[in-house]
Amino acid sequence: MWSLVLPAILGGLTTGAIYALVALGLTLIYGVLHIINFAHGSLLMLALYGVYFLYAILGIDPYLALLIVVPVFFVLGYVLQRGVISVFSLGKEQNVLLVTLALAIIIDNLALYFWTSDTRTISLPYAYTMVEIGPAFIPLPRVIAFVAALVAAVILWLIMSRTRLGKAIRAVAIEKRGAELVGIDVDHTYAMCFGIGTACVAAAACLLLPTFYVTPQVGYAFVLVAFTTVVLGGMGSFMGALVSGLLLGVIEALCGLFLGESLGQIGIFLAFILILLFRPSGLFGRRAA
């Protein structure tokens, strides 16, 4: 029994680490700025293609690609927020939702048009290197992703709590007028935050591709779980997103083990409903004032 459950838990933790990585970027964009970013999954997909082509055409290792894809996506996120989302939403929050949905549809269909719906994978020499943990064998890239999720959560938490930019982001998120009056550039700060969130998605893509695949629809598999993760962890809490991402990964794996592989995701949403019933502001959320 234990020899079945423990590998499922460890496998679930590594899946959960990917959920957490995707959700960390969304924590900034949705949890802190309250921008409902429907394009989050599409940006993940774009980043996955970026990593794919860097490997397939230039032979750049996905982990090395971090150094290229992460900065490029930071800039992309910054420009998207400042040049597209804030421009077309005309200062109304409800419009943001429509603009990001439009972005998602455009990006997804462009990807479909240029790259077709073929499923693409890369085969790395070390993709099947196994790490033995007790009775379980975990692929090395998944162990790396797990560690990376922890590191990313800590880095983001440090940025938000210790740096001048982080304080400005938190200030702008809740009190725009007050922020303007102390001289914070509100548009720039929003765009920086969006850029960092998008950079997180790019990092997730680099860590994901070695054991995953990319198609134009791949984002959907993650984006719903990512929103769930953010809300479950408590809006705006990085530790919350990390813990709830890992938790959802484990729950999914255990449900898959006991109920059958195809029913794994049921557990995620059951757990979501149950936890929010008892903790409406999420695992690490501050109670709404």
Added chain:
Amino acid sequence: MLEVNGIKAGYGPVNVLQGISMTIGDGEIVAVLGSNGVGKSTLNNVISGIIKPREGTVRFDTVDITGASPRAVVDAGILQVPEGRRIFPNLSVKENLELGAYRRARERMAVNFERMCTIFPRLRERLGQLAGTLSGGEQQMLAIGRGLMAEPRLLILDEPSLGLSPLMVEEMFNLVQRISQEGLAILLVEQNVVQSLAIASRAYVLEQGRFALEGPSGDMLADPRLRKTYLGL
């Protein structure tokens, strides 16, 4: 030091301010008095760069800052402590003060932070607390402290006494007088006529987008029109 000339400003088709001119000298406390909805906050927001005026100019130290961004106005040394305080409720008291020095006087943040703790001992006791959990009076102190962190040359206070208990109102006006003695010019926008006139050297009375009265505080207190309208005497 501040020179406002013929400002017209408003929202949509409405001109809230219909040609406002005023001056503030170095180190002076100037009061702008008036009841709700006459355009006091609009005037502040024109000076602070939040609202672009339709006509007129704002000059600070003879530099034209009409229509400048709020950041440029802060850089020039004008800090507004807005109505409703607008502190950051989700940040700690300490972080709120630190953000006061976001653009100005960053290198002297530590010194000024210590100074704020001395001026506002109540805040020192609550540095780690979330600002949203402070009482109304403490939040007003924090808002002023956050403004002072930038070492402003002109501080605009928009209804600092609003919503405070009579005892706190007294404390607030004493404080405003005390900080002005350090050479800081203050534009005090208030509904509280008697106490504002007591500390201001000059005052303007705003009525429906125009200054109905202006002059030294002593003359104003004696003016029969002001006494009738605002003091009910």
